[in-house]
Amino acid sequence: MTSSLRDLKVYTTYPHSCSYLEDREATTLFVDPRQEVDQILYSNLSVLGFRRSGNHLYRPHCSGCEACIPARILVDSFAPNRTQRRAVSRNSDLEVELTGDIRDEAAYDLYKRYIEQRHSDGDMYPPDREQYLSFLDNAWECTRYFRFYEDGKLIAISVVDELLDGLSAIYTFFEPTADKRSLGRYAILWQVEKAREMGLEYVYLGYWIKDCRKMAYKSEYRPLELYLKGRWSPLA
Template sequence: MKFGITQPNPCSYLPEEKEQILVLVSDTPATRHQYDYLISMGFRRSGEQVYRPHCQACKACVPIRLPVAQFSLSKSQKRILKRNQDLEVKVSTQDKPEYYTLFESYIKQRHSDGSMFPPSKAQYQGFVPSPWGETLFIEFYAKQDLIAVAITDNLFTSLSAMYTYFKPEEDKRSLGTFAILKQIELAQTMGKEFLYLGYQIDNCQKMRYKENFLPNERFFEDKWQLITKKSV
């Protein structure tokens, strides 16, 4: 496998930093076997692009995953499960038109200052599909009304949480956390070892929530290390 490094660009998470990305360079998309290996080495994907932060002066983005057999619910997570016990959860393997409608509303209302604004169908279709075609769409319904979707990659030994979006009017449900809890349950049911959550960024408030899922493993110095307590 060959890799390239991007030029430094302003970081979308830490404005005072510059980001560089290590990108898989190939004439053909990564296979499921290749990505299964690369995600275990701290990589992620966006559409067909497989990447990992490779910043020279900053190591804030730390890959994080959950060993699902060891996961333990916190008191607040138990309350979130109870709060959402009225929801119906379904799993689909097909991208549906109604998903984009929900995604568009979510980006416009919740992330109008982010890199994904303004949303477009081309943008959505560019980052969702995987080359190996093993993407799951976890649907959340309130009285037959679709209120959230969690896009999840299905790999050989793990699931990977790609992106979750929801009706902004339902923010009191804590649907982001609820979606992760349901992905953990799905991984356990499917006999997966891990749920990958992307990158933990301690200095970015929007990206610190992943540390609330314990125990977790973080990729430091090219190896996974078990974390059993939240950082102070």
């Protein structure tokens, strides 16, 4: 049963170091972890800018800072640019498989290599299995794991949540040595086409942060909407 959003209990964390902008403190708003979550509630909260990590739903709630802005792609209006079309072409040989979980060794080994070689300066380093599952596993029955294969070899996994109005791109990790494929870009483009195929309106990308290089890339996907002052508006 879905609770009324007005009755939803939420909690804020103590201030902590911001993961994206140096010399800033962050505060996070969390939905009560005891709350029963279904696809309807999750979808409604996504429209309000919430995001999933493991079995937790959260949203930035920082004092004096609104740099983390929820972003989503308008699927019907999206048309890939030249760079994006090249990424699609380079990966046209890949086969995609939908699986129910990512608890196997092949999936974890790929994640481990990705974090060690691509994000050794981030807060997910060093990787470990417990952290991996707490971040990407989910018990709400709306998570999909899309595996991308090159000649039978697993080279990428996209963790995607199916919402009522769109797909939520939770995380993609891939073979760190496959630079020429632009697998991160391709995964988003693939999800846009998957959402179109499913008749969904949006692909939710999480938070767009203008002054953070690893998050600002999302403005590449136009038309993009940002959640500002309680409403979704086009990115100019």
